[in-house]
Amino acid sequence: MDASTRDACPARDAGHPAGGVADATPIVRVDGVTMRYANGVSALDGIDLDIPRGRLTTLLGPSGCGKTTLLKIIAGLIPPTAGTVAVNDRIVTGPGPDRALVFQDFALLPWATVLRNVAFGLELRGVPRAEREAIAAKYIRDVGLAGFEHQYPNQLSGGMRQRAGLARALAVDADILMMDEPFSAVDEQMRRKLQEDLLSLLQVEKKTVIFVTHSIEEAVYLSDRIVLLSRRPSRVSAIRDTGIAHDQPPDQIRRDRRYLDTVDEIWDTLKQYLQ
Amino acid sequence: MRQIAPSPPPGTDAAVLPRAALAAPGIATPAAAEGASPLPAPAQARRAGGLGDAAWPWQLASFVLVLAAWEIAGHWPVSLAFPPASRVVAAAAEMALAGDFGRAYAVTLPPLVAGIGIVGITGVALGIAMGLSRAFEWFALPLMVVLQTAPIAAIIPLLTYFYGVSATSKIAAVILLAAPIVVLNSYRGIRNTNASLVDMCRSFLGTRRQQVTKIMLPHASGMIFAGLRLGVSAGFIGVVLAELLISPTGIGDLISYNRSIARYDKMFAAIVSILALATVTLSLLQRLENRLFRPDHAVP
Numbered sequence: 168m169d170a171s172t173r174d175a176c177p178a179r180d181a182g183h184p185a186g187g188v189a190d191a192t193p194i195v196r197v198d199g200v201t202m203r204y205a206n207g208v209s210a211l212d213g214i215d216l217d218i219p220r221g222r223l224t225t226l227l228g229p230s231g232c233g234k235t236t237l238l239k240i241i242a243g244l245i246p247p248t249a250g251t252v253a254v255n256d257r258i259v260t261g262p263g264p265d266r267a268l269v270f271q272d273f274a275l276l277p278w279a280t281v282l283r284n285v286a287f288g289l290e291l292r293g294v295p296r297a298e299r300e301a302i303a304a305k306y307i308r309d310v311g312l313a314g315f316e317h318q319y320p321n322q323l324s325g326g327m328r329q330r331a332g333l334a335r336a337l338a339v340d341a342d343i344l345m346m347d348e349p350f351s352a353v354d355e356q357m358r359r360k361l362q363e364d365l366l367s368l369l370q371v372e373k374k375t376v377i378f379v380t381h382s383i384e385e386a387v388y389l390s391d392r393i394v395l396l397s398r399r400p401s402r403v404s405a406i407r408d409t410g411i412a413h414d415q416p417p418d419q420i421r422r423d424r425r426y427l428d429t430v431d432e433i434w435d436t437l438k439q440y441l442q
Numbered sequence: 443m444r445q446i447a448p449s450p451p452p453g454t455d456a457a458v459l460p461r462a463a464l465a466a467p468g469i470a471t472p473a474a475a476e477g478a479s480p481l482p483a484p485a486q487a488r489r490a491g492g493l494g495d496a497a498w499p500w501q502l503a504s505f506v507l508v509l510a511a512w513e514i515a516g517h518w519p520v521s522l523a524f525p526p527a528s529r530v531v532a533a534a535a536e537m538a539l540a541g542d543f544g545r546a547y548a549v550t551l552p553p554l555v556a557g558i559g560i561v562g563i564t565g566v567a568l569g570i571a572m573g574l575s576r577a578f579e580w581f582a583l584p585l586m587v588v589l590q591t592a593p594i595a596a597i598i599p600l601l602t603y604f605y606g607v608s609a610t611s612k613i614a615a616v617i618l619l620a621a622p623i624v625v626l627n628s629y630r631g632i633r634n635t636n637a638s639l640v641d642m643c644r645s646f647l648g649t650r651r652q653q654v655t656k657i658m659l660p661h662a663s664g665m666i667f668a669g670l671r672l673g674v675s676a677g678f679i680g681v682v683l684a685e686l687l688i689s690p691t692g693i694g695d696l697i698s699y700n701r702s703i704a705r706y707d708k709m710f711a712a713i714v715s716i717l718a719l720a721t722v723t724l725s726l727l728q729r730l731e732n733r734l735f736r737p738d739h740a741v742p
């Protein structure tokens with residue numbers, strides 16, 4: 168199974184042109200990660216995975232398959248039962264400055280303004296107030312929240328809250344942005360807008376992104392690479408490079424033949440697991 | 443296991459252009475797209491104001507209604523021991539002018555303030571410790587649960603065996619009544635910390651100390667202050683009970699003395715004075731909480 172997975176994943180072979188813009192060495196290596204929770208739930212079963220540098224990789228799988236678990240393990244928030252994660256060739260033992268998370272439920276401090284929330288990662292690191300607020304203000308503008316610096320989260324819509332969550336993650340200047348179903352709590356139109364805005368933003372910010380979703384369309388629209396996870400206990404069932412040019416106008420992508428074909432192919436693959 | 447065929451040969455199209463090399467405008471117009479605010483302004487004010495501005499006409503109406511009912515019931519009369527509101531107000535004015543309240547509260551307030559102070563500091567600290575540490579939880583939780591359900595009024599007279607007829611007995615009564623609710627609320631407040639906020643704090647490299655001070659305490663402040671408000675109410679009850687049951691002094695003496703000489707208007711005036719004082723204290727406490735921890739509840 169491992170060998171065949173590799174076949175479907177050209178970028179893993181050193182020197183293959185699929186490496187493309189990405190450096191030859193993956194920025195994150197997940198090696199044999201297995202997770203069994205204390206209550207006996209077996210969430211992950213031997214995940215092997217390389218995340219290419221500078222690309223957006225999506226973990227796609229059904230709800231409850233262990234996507235959040237895998238993301239938390241890569242983030243260093245929970246230790247795996249077995250296996251290792253390495254970031255830039257260093258084994259992960261806890262959270263690090265090279266990784267920043269965007270949360271499904273936003274995880275904003277309700278008692279803090281947008282400005283303080285966005286600066287919070289820097290506040291925890293002891294960056295002086297004036298400096299961190301200047302950095303936060305820049306990212307608040309970049310995500311399109313200018314003018315809302317002094318509002319509280321309960322005064323913002325879901326889409327705007329997630330913009331704040333994204334700005335907070337960008338503000339700490341980590342190499343890797345990890346987004347756990349960031350747009351799932353937002354209504355459909357706003358989700359599309361957020362997806363488009365994320366793509367524009369990523370053209371300016373040079374980041375490796377690990378994106379989690381259970382939406383095939385969202386995965387194909389955003390990703391350079393899609394990792395399909397099977398149902399719990401989760402394994403990597405396939406890896407697919409979309410080959411979509413993300414620098415084209417956002418509305419073009421949804422009409423791109425590759426986009427449409429990839430959505431179909433992934434659906435064909437996933438269908439088998441639904442029986 | 444089925445495979446998906448690799449995508450078209452990469453390196454042949456625009457996908458290989460580095461993203462960073464392509465200048466992109468930032469993100470445009472979310473405010474226009476999402477609307478400036480999810481709520482219309484009045485709704486927002488109501489939510490933000492909490493007990494504040496929008497609620498006061500109702501509070502006033504309810505107050506007037508109760509006073510009117512009381513006045514009518516007093517004139518009915520329901521009982522000789524139930525004077526109308528107007529006579530109680532007159533009695534209160536008379537007592538205030540004669541300095542009765544001043545003398546009574548000079549005796550009642552010090553043990554009350556001392557008891558509340560002790561509970562406010564050590565009770566909150568104990569509750570927080572119980573929320574943070576299994577050892578404290580194991581040690582103190584059963585005691586607090588028992589204290590909360592025990593009929594403390596029956597125990598208060600026994601305090602004289604330990605502390606005699608003294609201010610110390612009153613302080614002990616205040617603590618016995620106020621502590622359980624303050625401790626348990628603080629404990630639950632910490633325990634209910636939003637797990638996602640803690641993950642957020644850890645992922646952005648927050649230390650355990652920062653987790654406690656920047657996430658758990660502000661998050662728990664609502665429950666802690668709710669506990670303090672209940673504790674203050676319980677403390678008022680405690681000190682009056684002690685004055686009624688142990689040593690007829692202070693405001694408790696004002697109540698029992700006037701009852702014994704059938705000056706029910708004065709007795710009710712004394713009771714109402716306690717209610718008024720408790721209400722003012724509680725609303726000050728609410729303001730303090732908002733100012734210290736929840737500025738988002740106080741936005742205009």
Ligand SMILES: Nc1ncnc2c1ncn2[C@@H]1O[C@H](COP(=O)(O)OP(=O)(O)O)[C@@H](O)[C@H]1O
Pocket residue numbers: 204205206208209210228229230231232233234235236237399
């Ligand atoms: N802290 C936990 N303790 C026990 N089981 C958990 C815990 N967190 C998640 N699980 C279980 O692990 C499985 C995978 O969860 P999760 O990673 O959240 O899935 P996904 O993000 O793909 O929806 C689920 O069955 C879930 O119930």
Ligand SMILES: [Mg+2]
Pocket residue numbers: 234235236347348
């Ligand atoms: Mg999840």
